[in-house]
Amino acid sequence: MSSVEDLFDKLNADLAPGQEKRLNFDDIELKGGNLPGEPVDFSHGDVDAFEPVPGALENFNYGFKEIGGTQAYTVYRGREDILEDVAAKLADYSSTSIDAENELIITPGTQGALFLAVGATITRGDKVAIIEPDYYANRKLVHFFQGELYPVQLDYLSHEDKAGIDLDGLEASFKEGVSTFIFSNPNNPSGVLYSREEITKIGELVREYDVNVIVDELYSRQLFDNKTYTHLASLDIVPKENIVTIIGPSKTESLSGFRLGVAYGSKAIIDRMEQLQAIVSLRASGYSQIVLKNWFSEPDGWMAERIKAHQDIRDILLTLFRDAGFEVRTTEAGSYIFPKITDLSIDCDNFVKVLKKQAKVTVTPGTQFGPQFTDCIRLNFSQDKEKAVDAVKRIIKVAGYYKNGK
Amino acid sequence: MSSVEDLFDKLNADLAPGQEKRLNFDDIELKGGNLPGEPVDFSHGDVDAFEPVPGALENFNYGFKEIGGTQAYTVYRGREDILEDVAAKLADYSSTSIDAENELIITPGTQGALFLAVGATITRGDKVAIIEPDYYANRKLVHFFQGELYPVQLDYLSHEDKAGIDLDGLEASFKEGVSTFIFSNPNNPSGVLYSREEITKIGELVREYDVNVIVDELYSRQLFDNKTYTHLASLDIVPKENIVTIIGPSKTESLSGFRLGVAYGSKAIIDRMEQLQAIVSLRASGYSQIVLKNWFSEPDGWMAERIKAHQDIRDILLTLFRDAGFEVRTTEAGSYIFPKITDLSIDCDNFVKVLKKQAKVTVTPGTQFGPQFTDCIRLNFSQDKEKAVDAVKRIIKVAGYYKNGK
Structure with missing residues (x-):
């Protein structure tokens, strides 16, 4: 292997946000069934749900x-x-x-x-x-x-x-x-x-x-x-x-x-x-x-309204994860939550793959943010509220399929 | 000097195409007067003269x-x-x-x-x-x-x-x-x-x-x-x-x-x-x-027309440079000409600076393309024809000001 190939081995972007379309699922044994619902991509914000600054x-x-x-x-x-x-x-x-x-x-x-x-x-x-x-x-x-x-x-x-x-x-x-x-x-x-x-x-x-x-x-x-x-x-x-x-x-x-x-x-x-x-x-x-x-010239009230809408989605999703027993810190700024999905029989990289396959939900594995975050996933909750809520319910359900000992 | 500063010393972009607005002229002794005429920027094509593909x-x-x-x-x-x-x-x-x-x-x-x-x-x-x-x-x-x-x-x-x-x-x-x-x-x-x-x-x-x-x-x-x-x-x-x-x-x-x-x-x-x-x-x-x-879906005849218009400008500029005694190869493709402006008392980096100052003409010095091209300048002739012709005449005139022995 040449040194340039060696260098790029450290950059592996296959599980980077936005790249999930190019994933390969062949090596995972699936448990439970597929869950119906609209696809949600939590790897980035949905600019159809929250539209670009006017003008x-x-x-x-x-x-x-x-x-x-x-x-x-x-x-x-x-x-x-x-x-x-x-x-x-x-x-x-x-x-x-x-x-x-x-x-x-x-x-x-x-x-x-x-x-x-x-x-x-x-x-x-x-x-x-x-x-x-x-x-x-x-x-x-x-x-x-x-x-x-x-x-x-x-x-x-x-x-x-x-x-x-x-x-x-x-x-x-x-x-x-x-x-x-x-x-x-x-x-x-x-x-x-x-x-x-x-x-x-x-x-x-x-x-x-x-x-x-x-x-x-x-x-x-x-x-x-x-x-x-x-x-x-x-x-x-x-x-x-x-x-x-x-x-x-x-x-x-x-x-x-x-x-x-x-x-x-x-x-x-x-x-x-x-x-x-x-x-x-x-x-x-x-x-x-x-x-x-x-930028920084948005219409009066536009930013306050946007923040309020995001805070609302944040609160609902935090409650869902906490009620399911998953630890998560309350987001103070931005659109990310980073819950710990503990007690799974598969690692988070594979959990991300099965979520995509069985629940049509895209999230980013914790390992993208540090090698030790093997039990975390990141969600960008700048999404359509109803769809996001339903998708998080599917995440929790799929986590149940892969619970340790199951 | 840290090694990153050392590395960037080799990247100096001050004379790179498009950067001439940030030039410093303080260290050159000017000869001859300033020449009237419309500014022409030969460092890149003029997309007002040759507009983007329709649609x-x-x-x-x-x-x-x-x-x-x-x-x-x-x-x-x-x-x-x-x-x-x-x-x-x-x-x-x-x-x-x-x-x-x-x-x-x-x-x-x-x-x-x-x-x-x-x-x-x-x-x-x-x-x-x-x-x-x-x-x-x-x-x-x-x-x-x-x-x-x-x-x-x-x-x-x-x-x-x-x-x-x-x-x-x-x-x-x-x-x-x-x-x-x-x-x-x-x-x-x-x-x-x-x-x-x-x-x-x-x-x-x-x-x-x-x-x-x-x-x-x-x-x-x-x-x-x-x-x-x-x-x-x-x-x-x-x-x-x-x-x-x-x-x-x-x-x-x-x-x-x-x-x-x-x-x-x-x-x-x-x-x-x-x-x-x-x-x-x-x-x-x-x-x-x-x-x-x-791209590659341009209207019928659009590309042929564009090429014809460029060939026309190319021919006029080549004739002007050759009549003034400057060697230049005939462009076979693309919009660049690369004449040798020989017999100057200043190097081409400084010639580029005086051209900008005295003739409002921007060109790229030959040294950007190899250290030995100290007597060449590059022009992108994808320009308004009349303005380009006038600007090349000014280049030739300014070259006269700085001729060896003057």
């Missing part, structure tokens, strides 16, 4: 028809007037300052921003701290760039007033020479928020050990129960050259189909991200870029 | 409104029905077979396809043959993935019936252990076509030495003077597992603003490309993907 398509059409060539071909980091608009809105949102010309880049999706940020900060042999559980791509990106992983545990089930990061473990990794720390807030997949005290302590450690930090705030606008959010960039603790914040309109705003994300922060890192974008994909779709003008 | 925007709108969620979120390699449509059209175009499920991936632009193909075939220390001159990203990608460059010369100025590849040099590089060969046909920047004999010999060498080959056919539809084109994939010489072909609708079809490209060929490489796409950008914009249905 997005109209603005795309405006960019194509009225602006034309200069909208199709922008500087790699994005069209200047759009950078200015986004910089002003994000600076206001995250209580920081952003120089539109030097400290901001538009990317093809928030995934694109994350890839460029990691590629612009680490190279072979660099030590990188990540959280477990956390977004599956964080770990895969470190593998791809041949960095060395330093996992830090998140005890997300034991607390109500904080995320539960092992700060001693984080500091220990920094002492061992970690040069970059990557984490999502709210945490993906558990939906918990880091407390102000946790974020402050992270900032102090990052400063003390001169570590670069990449914070993924993709779902930070969708806060439940009037929770407050602490932007790491808003604290004056971390030197600006050490931090990159990533965010985009793909989740709560349902604009994923346009592939738009942004990163802001360190001028030096953003510069390298643009150089990398020049050989990765040139730029985010020119016509799509203008759709960012609709 | 593209309408199809995008259809995807958003009528298909919705399943169009926004596709499998990473692209939506199944679109893969099938594109596979059938490309198989017909390039006289080969393409299995839509396993041998094709849709990417964010042809740049995205190239990045994924290189990332899926080479890793640190691998030996990679490239052509000089050739598309600037080929060399940069090899640097980024920390491969070792084996440049092979293209004597593009000395022939009329072939591209002029140094086949002995190519074989010598294969003997030294090159594992991947990357080239564009038609050659970017010179616009020359590889002859059937050259492509056949390349195929034989690739097979003999078991090398992977990535061939970029982005501009292959725009053939002038009734030239014939030889698709490497159409020959039975190269084992299918060794070849990836890259193409997309960004150039002749003017659909760059949608960021669409494709790669087809080796199942194993396409599989790895999809795994890489999962962490790079997830997928090409879902709504954009449907625009591929307009």
